[in-house]
């Protein structure tokens with residue numbers, strides 16, 4: 355079959371199974387199986403797949419039908435123009451999170467800063483920070499050993515030097531004096547998780563579940579992080595679209611920090627907050 359035929363057949367099957375964004379997923383899939391850029395797939399519809407490529411595509415279409423996210427099937431996701439190896443052990447990097455990373459890059463470009471990324475998952479935040487702020491010294495931690503293995507693969511793939519620590523938040527972090535603590539921690543309320551899309555539910559629960567009110571990790575990072583920050587050090591956090599006010603309340607109550615700013619994502623939702631140790 356040609357690229358066009360395979361994609362057409364795939365779109366039909368995915369639509370039958372009520373799968374969202376069938377065209378996008380098919381293009382990503384065929385591009386991955388043929389190991390060619392998406393532009394090639396779009397421009398060369400008449401290109402003929404060999405038997406093993408065709409079989410591979412068909413098997414992977416079956417996985418898409420089971421609501422497995424395409425990124426877990428092709429083991430890849432782009433983030434900050436870099437390529438990341440992705441599997442079921444880690445949350446899939448989101449473009450919303452790029453806002454968080456860009457804010458840090460814009461503030462600290464060329465600076466010699468010491469950064470700690472908590473709940474690193476795939477390592478997308480830590481690795482892209484190191485890539486775009488080469489003078490930074492970047493530490494990254496996660497409680498999940500299997501997530502940290504994925505992050506290590508990604509550090510190697512992107513040729514970046516990251517200091518990885520397996521740790522439940524600050525428990526095993528011995529370094530201090532960080533200029534920046536950054537995190538996109540789990541922030542979904544436990545009881546909401548069952549109502550999320552079937553695809554999101556294939557992502558690790560441990561990466562989604564922020565406790566009863568979704569704020570468990572923020573409270574701990576803000577409370578314990580103080581001791582790990584240099585004077586004037588900053589905390590950059592990704593937050594849920596409806597969590598800004600609650601975060602501001604936590605910071606007010608704490609009294610040791612100053613609220614600096616919040617930023618919205620492309621969907622116009624509050625997405626990050628920045629606070630400073632006073």
Ligand code: GLN
Pocket residue numbers: 444445446447448451472473474475476477478479537538539540541560561562
């Ligand atoms: N820090 C990782 C990311 O932004 C993982 C986040 C998480 O698992 N909650 O993708």
